[in-house]
Amino acid sequence: MSVKLNDCYLKPFISSSEYEAIAGEIQSALVTTREKSGAGNDFLGWLDLPENFDKKELFDIEEAAKDIRSMCDVLLVIGIGGSYLGARAAVEFVHGPRYNNLKKDTPDIYFVGNDISPSTVSELLSIVEDRQVCLNVISKSGTTTEPAIAFRIFREYMENKYGEEEAAKRIFVTTDRARGKLKELSDAKGYRTFVVPDDIGGRFSVLTPVGLLPIAVSGADVRAMLQGAADARNAFLFEENIEKNDCLKYAAIRNILLRSGKSIEILAGYEPAFAMTCEWWKQLYGESEGKGGNGLYPASVCFTTDLHSLGQFIQDGTALMFETVLDLKTPKAKTVIPYDPANTDGLNYIAGKSMHEVNRVAMQATALAHVDGGVPNLVIELADRSSYSFGYMVYFFELACAVSGYTIGVNPFDQPGVEAYKKNMFALLGKQGSEFDAIRAAIGEKISK
Amino acid sequence: MSVKLNDCYLKPFISSSEYEAIAGEIQSALVTTREKSGAGNDFLGWLDLPENFDKKELFDIEEAAKDIRSMCDVLLVIGIGGSYLGARAAVEFVHGPRYNNLKKDTPDIYFVGNDISPSTVSELLSIVEDRQVCLNVISKSGTTTEPAIAFRIFREYMENKYGEEEAAKRIFVTTDRARGKLKELSDAKGYRTFVVPDDIGGRFSVLTPVGLLPIAVSGADVRAMLQGAADARNAFLFEENIEKNDCLKYAAIRNILLRSGKSIEILAGYEPAFAMTCEWWKQLYGESEGKGGNGLYPASVCFTTDLHSLGQFIQDGTALMFETVLDLKTPKAKTVIPYDPANTDGLNYIAGKSMHEVNRVAMQATALAHVDGGVPNLVIELADRSSYSFGYMVYFFELACAVSGYTIGVNPFDQPGVEAYKKNMFALLGKQGSEFDAIRAAIGEKISK
Numbered sequence: 001m002s003v004k005l006n007d008c009y010l011k012p013f014i015s016s017s018e019y020e021a022i023a024g025e026i027q028s029a030l031v032t033t034r035e036k037s038g039a040g041n042d043f044l045g046w047l048d049l050p051e052n053f054d055k056k057e058l059f060d061i062e063e064a065a066k067d068i069r070s071m072c073d074v075l076l077v078i079g080i081g082g083s084y085l086g087a088r089a090a091v092e093f094v095h096g097p098r099y100n101n102l103k104k105d106t107p108d109i110y111f112v113g114n115d116i117s118p119s120t121v122s123e124l125l126s127i128v129e130d131r132q133v134c135l136n137v138i139s140k141s142g143t144t145t146e147p148a149i150a151f152r153i154f155r156e157y158m159e160n161k162y163g164e165e166e167a168a169k170r171i172f173v174t175t176d177r178a179r180g181k182l183k184e185l186s187d188a189k190g191y192r193t194f195v196v197p198d199d200i201g202g203r204f205s206v207l208t209p210v211g212l213l214p215i216a217v218s219g220a221d222v223r224a225m226l227q228g229a230a231d232a233r234n235a236f237l238f239e240e241n242i243e244k245n246d247c248l249k250y251a252a253i254r255n256i257l258l259r260s261g262k263s264i265e266i267l268a269g270y271e272p273a274f275a276m277t278c279e280w281w282k283q284l285y286g287e288s289e290g291k292g293g294n295g296l297y298p299a300s301v302c303f304t305t306d307l308h309s310l311g312q313f314i315q316d317g318t319a320l321m322f323e324t325v326l327d328l329k330t331p332k333a334k335t336v337i338p339y340d341p342a343n344t345d346g347l348n349y350i351a352g353k354s355m356h357e358v359n360r361v362a363m364q365a366t367a368l369a370h371v372d373g374g375v376p377n378l379v380i381e382l383a384d385r386s387s388y389s390f391g392y393m394v395y396f397f398e399l400a401c402a403v404s405g406y407t408i409g410v411n412p413f414d415q416p417g418v419e420a421y422k423k424n425m426f427a428l429l430g431k432q433g434s435e436f437d438a439i440r441a442a443i444g445e446k447i448s449k
Numbered sequence: 450m451s452v453k454l455n456d457c458y459l460k461p462f463i464s465s466s467e468y469e470a471i472a473g474e475i476q477s478a479l480v481t482t483r484e485k486s487g488a489g490n491d492f493l494g495w496l497d498l499p500e501n502f503d504k505k506e507l508f509d510i511e512e513a514a515k516d517i518r519s520m521c522d523v524l525l526v527i528g529i530g531g532s533y534l535g536a537r538a539a540v541e542f543v544h545g546p547r548y549n550n551l552k553k554d555t556p557d558i559y560f561v562g563n564d565i566s567p568s569t570v571s572e573l574l575s576i577v578e579d580r581q582v583c584l585n586v587i588s589k590s591g592t593t594t595e596p597a598i599a600f601r602i603f604r605e606y607m608e609n610k611y612g613e614e615e616a617a618k619r620i621f622v623t624t625d626r627a628r629g630k631l632k633e634l635s636d637a638k639g640y641r642t643f644v645v646p647d648d649i650g651g652r653f654s655v656l657t658p659v660g661l662l663p664i665a666v667s668g669a670d671v672r673a674m675l676q677g678a679a680d681a682r683n684a685f686l687f688e689e690n691i692e693k694n695d696c697l698k699y700a701a702i703r704n705i706l707l708r709s710g711k712s713i714e715i716l717a718g719y720e721p722a723f724a725m726t727c728e729w730w731k732q733l734y735g736e737s738e739g740k741g742g743n744g745l746y747p748a749s750v751c752f753t754t755d756l757h758s759l760g761q762f763i764q765d766g767t768a769l770m771f772e773t774v775l776d777l778k779t780p781k782a783k784t785v786i787p788y789d790p791a792n793t794d795g796l797n798y799i800a801g802k803s804m805h806e807v808n809r810v811a812m813q814a815t816a817l818a819h820v821d822g823g824v825p826n827l828v829i830e831l832a833d834r835s836s837y838s839f840g841y842m843v844y845f846f847e848l849a850c851a852v853s854g855y856t857i858g859v860n861p862f863d864q865p866g867v868e869a870y871k872k873n874m875f876a877l878l879g880k881q882g883s884e885f886d887a888i889r890a891a892i893g894e895k896i897s898k
Contacts, residue, residue, distance in 0.1 A: 081757030098572050101549060114754045116808035117720050122782035123547050145811075146753060148794040149786055149804065156787055185793045203758075263712055263769050264746060271566050283758030290759075290766025297713060297762060297769055299748055304595060305563045307870060308530030309652075309732030310739075313746060316866030317739025320712050320746055320769075333571035337598055338605055344634045345597040349880050355567035355598065358878065362565055362594075365873035368892060372869065417765030420821065421756060424814035429807065431798050443817060 001235065002228060002392035005246035006327070006379035009367045010253065013322075013376040018256050019242065019249075022407070026252045027240050029406035033399070034237055038406055040413030045199030046398055047237070049207060050230035050391070057195065058223070061209055064172055064192055065216035069106055071170060072134040076124065076154060077214045078113035079138035080146045081283065082202020083174075086211040086394075087111075089280035093390045094220040096273045096332070106219045107134070113150030121153055133158065136217075138174040138210050140196045142182025145425070164189075174209050201413055203283045204398055207391060221387040228391030236399050247396050250324075251404035253378055257322050258296050258408070262376070264321035265296040266314070270303050270363050273385060274326050278302075281397060288405045288412040295408065304362050311366075315373045322376035327363060330384040331356040450684065451677060451841035454695035455776070455828035458816045459702065462771075462825040467705050468691065468698075471856070475701045476689045478855035482848070483686055487855055489862030494648030495847055496686070498656060499679035499840070506644065507672070510658055513621055513641055514665035518555055520619060521583040525573065525603060526663045527562035528587035529595045530732065531651020532623075535660040535843075536560075538729035542839045543669045545722045545781070555668045556583070562599030570602055582607065585666075587623040587659050589645045591631025594874070613638075623658050650862055652732045653847055656840060670836040677840030685848050696845055699773075700853035702827055706771050707745050707857070711825070713770035714745040715763070719752050719808050722834060723775050727751075730846060737854045737861040744857065753811050760815075764822045771825035776812060779833040780805040 007014075032038035033047065068075055077087060088111050091099055100108040112124050135158060137151045158167040174194040175182040186193045194209035205211060207229055216222045236247035243249070254265065265285070267278045278300030289295035299321070301310055314321065337358070339351035350358055367377040383389050405412025427439035456463075481487035482496065517524055526536060537560055540548055549557040561573050584603055588596045607616040623643040624631040635642045643658035654660060656678055661671045685696035692698070703714065714734070716727045727749030738744035748770070750759055763770065786807070788800035799807055816826040832838050854861025876888035 080754065084754075085758060096568055096572055098576065101576055102572060103575065114757070115719070115721060115751065116753055116804055116811055117722075118780050118782040118784035118804035118808070119545055120721060121784045121804065123545055123551060126552065127547065127550055142793070143795050145796075145807075146757075148796050149799075149807070152787055152789060152794060152796060153784070181793045181795065185791075263767060270564070272564060272569060273566075279758065286759045286762040286766070290762025292765065293767060295762060295766040297748075297767065298759070299746075302564070304565055305529065305533075307867065308563075308595075309534060309728065310735045310747070311870065312864045312866040313735040313739025313744060314866075315869055316741065317735070317744040318712060318742060318746065331567050333567040335567035335570045335602070338601055340601060342634075344591070344630045345601060346592050346630065347594075347597050347601060350598075350878055353878075355565055355570065358594075358598070359565035359567070361877045362870070362874050365877050366870040368873050368895070369869035373866070415761045417761040417763075417822070418756065420764055420818035421760065421811070421815040424817050425811050428810045428814055429799055429802075446817070 002383040002389040003232065003246065003396045004381040005249050006381055007249070007253070009371050009377040009379065012371060014253065014256055019252060022252050022256055023242050025407050026242055026248050026255070026403060029251070029403040030240060030248060032406050033402045039411035043199055043201045043204070043413035045197050046204040046207070048233075049200070050226050050233050050395065053226055057209065058212075058226070061194065061212050061216055061222065064194075064213060068134045068136075068172065068217050072107050072132040074108045074110060074128050074131050075134050075136060075214065075217050076128070077109060077111050077136050077138065078147045078150045078154065079111070079210070080114040080144060082205050083138035083147070083210055084111055084114045085276065085280040085283055086206025087214040089276040090206065090211060090215045090220060090225070090387075090390050091218045092273050092276040093385055094387055095218055097275060099218065104219070107217060109214060109218060112154070113137070113147035116146055116149065121150065125157065133161070134170045134172065136172045136174065136213055137182070138196070139182055140176050141180050142175060142185065145422075172213065174213060201415075203287055206280070206394055220390075224386065224388040225391035228388040228393075229395040232392040232395035232399075236396065247400045248403060250378075250380070250396075250400045251407060254296060254404050255407045257376060262320065262322050263297055264299050266321050266323045267298065267300045267326065268303050268323050269300075269326040270359050271328055271331075271385075272302060275300075275302050277326075277393075284397060284401050287415050287418075288401050289408055289410055291410050291414075291417060294410060303366065304359075307366060314370055314375055319374055322378070323367075323370060325363060325367060325377060325379045327360070327379045327381045328385065329381060332385050451832040451838035452681065452695065452845045453830040454698050455830055456698070456702070458820050458826040458828065461820060463702065463705055468701060471701050471705055472691050474856050475691055475697050475704070475852060478700070478852040479689060479697060481855050482851045488860035492648055492650045492653070492862035494646050495653040495656070497682075498649070499675050499682050499844065502675055506658065507661075507675070510643065510661050510665055510671065513643075513662060517583045517585075517621065517666050521556050521581040523577050523580050524556045524558045524583050524585060524663065524666050525577070526558060526560050526585050526587065527596045527599045527603065528560070528659070529563040529593060531654050532587035532596070532659055533560055533563045534725065534729040534732055535655025536663040538725040539655065539660060539664045539669060539674070539836075539839050540667045541722050541725040542834055543836055544667055546724060548667065553668070556666060558663055558667060561603070562586070562596035565595055565598065570599065574606065582610070583619045583621065585621045585623065585662055586631070587645070588631055589625050590629050591624060591634070594871075621662065623662060650864075652736055655729070655843055669839075673835065673837040674840035677837040677842075678844040681841040681844035681848075685845065696849045697852060699827075699829070699845075699849045700856060703745060703853050704856045706825055711769065711771050712746060713748050715770050715772045716747065716749045716775065717752050717772050718749075718775040719812050720777055720780075720834075721751060724749075724751050726775075726842075733846060733850050736864045736867075737850050738857055738859055740859050740863075740866060743859060752815065753808075756815060763819055763824055768823055771827070772816075772819060774812060774816060774826060774828045776809070776828045776830045777834065778830060781834050
C-alpha cells in the first residue's frame with residue numbers, strides 16, 4: 001500500500017457515529033462512480049485506465065521519450081490546467097523541484113503556455129538559445145488561448161531554427177484522436193501525435209499521454225506509475241466498507257468536516273517535491289467540487305517553510321480550516337545532522353539524527369499543536385517518492401474526489417464556471433461572433449455606469 | 450506613484466456610507482501606528498527605516514555584494530520566514546522566477562535552511578559541487594532549527610572545500626548587533642556581519658540588511674528600493690483622509706469585507722514574477738492578523754495559470770473570498786503575437802497585439818466575471834517591476850498591514866502562535882529543560898489515550 005490514511009489526530013473532532021451516519025452516502029457514491037450511473041459519467045475513462053491502457057500507445061510514448069532525450073537538451077511542454085499540472089507534479093514528485101538545475105542525462109523540462117506573461121516567453125526564448133530543443137504541445141482543441149499563443153511563437157522559433165522538416169521531427173503533439181485544428185495541422189506537418197482521450201477530463205488526465213510523455217522524458221518510470229494506479233484501483237474501487245477503504249474514508253472525512261462548518265482544506269507537505277502535487281490536487285478538488293456555491297476551498301502549504309508564515313494563522317487565526325498532511329515514509333536522501341564540538345548553535349541534541357527523522361518529528365509536533373488549536377488534522381502516508389507511489393496516489397485522490405463530489409451533490413466532472421472569464425476575454429479582445437457582440441455590449445453598459 | 454488602488458470593481462459591494470462608517474477607525478489606526486502608541490510599538494523600526502537607513506551600512510552591503518559577485522557562481526542564502534521570503538520575493542519581482550536559469554553576470558542564488566528536507570540539502574550539495582560558493586546566513590539568534598541545521602552542514606562543506614581561512618571570507622552573517630551565538634561565532638571566525646535590527650520583526654525586515662544583501666547580489670538596485678519605500682512613506686504615512694490615501698483605503702476595504710463575512714483574501718498576480726511576492730504578502734498579513742480567532746486567511750493565485758485550476762471554485766464555489774489583483778502597468782518584455790496566414794489556431798484576431806495587452810484584457814475579463822459571480826475584486830496597480838517599485842510596494846503593504854491589524858483589534862507585530870509547534874518539536878526531539886519535560890509528559894499522555 002503506497003498510500004494509507006492515518007486518522008490518529010482526528011479523534012477529538014469526528015466520532016464513530018459520524019462515520020456511521022455518512023457511510024451509506026459514501027458507499028452509494030462509490031457504487032455510482034464504479035457503475036458509471038451518475039452525473040458526468042461520460043468522463044469516467046480514468047476509472048479503468050490503468051487496466052485498459054493501450055499497450056501500443058504506451059510503447060509509442062516510451063519510444064518518443066527516448067527520441068526526445070536523444071535529440072534535445074530542453075523539452076518545452078506547452079499546456080495549461082490539466083495539460084500542465086499533472087506532468088509537472090509527477091516530475092517534481094519523483095525528481096524534485098530543482099530538476100532543471102540538477103546534473104542529469106535527461107533534458108531540462110520547462111512548462112510554457114500556461115500563462116499570458118510576455119516575460120515567460122522571452123525568458124524561455126533566451127534559455128533555449130544555443131540549445132537543442134523539442135516541443136510537446138498538449139491541447140485537445142488546439143485553440144485554448146494560452147497554449148495556442150505559446151505554440152504560435154515556439155513553432156515559428158523551431159521552424160526558423162531548424163527548418164520546417166527538422167522542426168516537424170522535434171514537435172510532438174498530444175491532442176484529439178481525430179478532430180480539431182491541432183490534429184489537422186499535425187497531420188499536414190507530419191508531427192508525431194498522441195491522444196487526449198474523449199472520456200477523461202483535463203484534471204484526471206495525468207496518467208494518459210497528456211502527462212505520460214513529458215513524465216517519460218524526465219526518466220520517471222511510466223509503466224510503474226500505471227502499475228501503481230492499477231494497484232490502487234484494486235485496493236479502493238471494490239471495497240465498500242469505509243473502515244476498510246482509506247479512499248472512502250478520506251471522502252467521508254472531507255464531507256463530515258465540510259458539513260460541520262469547515263471552509264478550507266489545506267494540503268500540507270513537508271518536502272518541496274510535493275509543492276506541485278499540491279497544485280495538481282487543488283485543481284482536482286477545486287474544479288470538481290467548487291460549484292453551485294459549494295465546496296471546500298483547496299489551499300496548500302509547504303512545511304516547515306510555511307510554519308514561519310501561515311503557521312500563526314492556522315494555529316490561532318479564524319477557525320476556517322482542517323489540514324491534510326502528506327507524510328513521506330522513506331525519503332530520497334539520507335542527510336545526517338553533523339556533530340559540532342563547539343555546539344555554538346545548540347543543535348548537538350539532534351546531531352547524528354537524519355534530517356528526515358527531525359522533519360517527521362516536526363510534522364508530528366505541528367499536528368499536535370494545531371489539534372490543540374482546534375484544527376482537525378488527518379495524515380496521508382506516502383511510502384516513497386517512486387513513480388509507482390505517484391501513480392498510486394493519483395488514483396487514490398481521483399477516486400476519492402469522485403466519491404466526495406457525488407456526496408456533496410455536485411457533478412464532479414464538469415467545470416461550467418471557467419467559461420465566464422473566457423467569454424468576457426474573447427469579447428473584449430474583439431473576437432467575431434454574435435455571442436461576443438452581445439457580451440461586449442453588456443460590458444460596455446456596465447463600465448459606463 | 451508606483452502603487453495605486455483601483456476600486457472600480459468594488460462598487461457593487463461597498464457603498465460610500467460603509468467607507469464613511471469605518472474612516473474614523475482607520476484614521477485612528479494610522480495615528481496609532483505613526484505615533485507608535487499602540488500594541489507592539491517596540492517593533493515599528495520599519496516605519497522610518499527608509500529615511501533613517503545607516504549610510505555606512507548601505508555602503509557595506511553594496512561592497513559585500515560586489516565581493517560576493519566577484520568570488521562566486523552560487524550564493525546560498527540560509528534563512529526562514531522573514532529571513533527568506535522578502536529577499537526571494539524581491540529577486541523574482543525584479544529578475545523573474547527563472548533567475549537562476551537565465552544567462553547573467555551575477556551569481557545564482559539558492560535559498561536553503563527554510564525547511565528540514567534532506568533532499569533540499571543533498572540537491573544543493575550536488576548543485577554547488579565544482580562551483581564557487583558564498584554563504585549568507587540570516588538568523589537573529591543563530592539557533593532557529595531550520596537555518597541552524599543548514600548552516601551546520603554548509604559551514605562544514607565550506608571549510609572542507611576552502612579551508613577555514615578562505616571559508617571565513619566567503620561566509621556573510623546577518624544577525625543581532627551584539628548578542629547571540631551566531632554573533633559570537635562570527636566574531637571568533639572573522640565573518641563579515643550585518644545587523645538584524647532589534648525593532649523590526651522578521652516579516653517587516655526585507656528592506657533591512659536581512660533582505661538587502663542577497664537582493665544586492667542579484668544586481669537589483671537597493672538604493673532605488675529604499676527610495677521607493679521612502680517615497681511611499683511620504684505618500685501614505687501622513688495623509689489621514691482615506692479617500693486620498695490608497696494605503697488607508699486598502700486597509701478599510703479589507704476590514705469592511707471581513708466584517709461583511711468574507712473569510713479569504715486571494716492575492717492574484719498575472720505574472721509568474723509575482724508568485725513569491727504573494728508568498729511574502731501571505732506571511733505579512735497572515736502572521737500579523739491571524740490571531741485570537743480572527744483575520745482573513747491569505748491565499749494567492751497565479752493567473753491565468755490558476756484560472757484553469759481554481760477559477761471554477763472562485764467563480765462558482767462557496768462564497769468565501771474576495772480578490773486583490775496585482776495589475777502590472779509596464780511589462781519587462783514586449784513579446785508580440787505573430788500573424789499566421791494559415792490561422793489554424795484561430796488566433797489571428799489577436800495577431801500583432803502584445804502579450805501584455807492580452808494579459809491585461811484577461812485580467813479585466815476575469816474581474817468582471819468574478820464580480821458577476823459575487824466575488825469582490827480590488828485592483829492594485831503596480832507601475833513596473835523595478836527595484837524602486839518593489840520598495841514602494843513593500844512600504845505600501847507594510848503600512849496597510851499595521852493599520853488593518855489595529856483596526857481588526859490585534860497586535861500586528863507579535864506571533865504568539867508559532868511557538869506551539871516548536872515547543873512540541875523540542876520536547877519530542879529530546880531537548881533538555883524542565884519546560885520540555887512537561888510537554889513530553891503531556892504529549893505522552895495524549896498519545897496513550
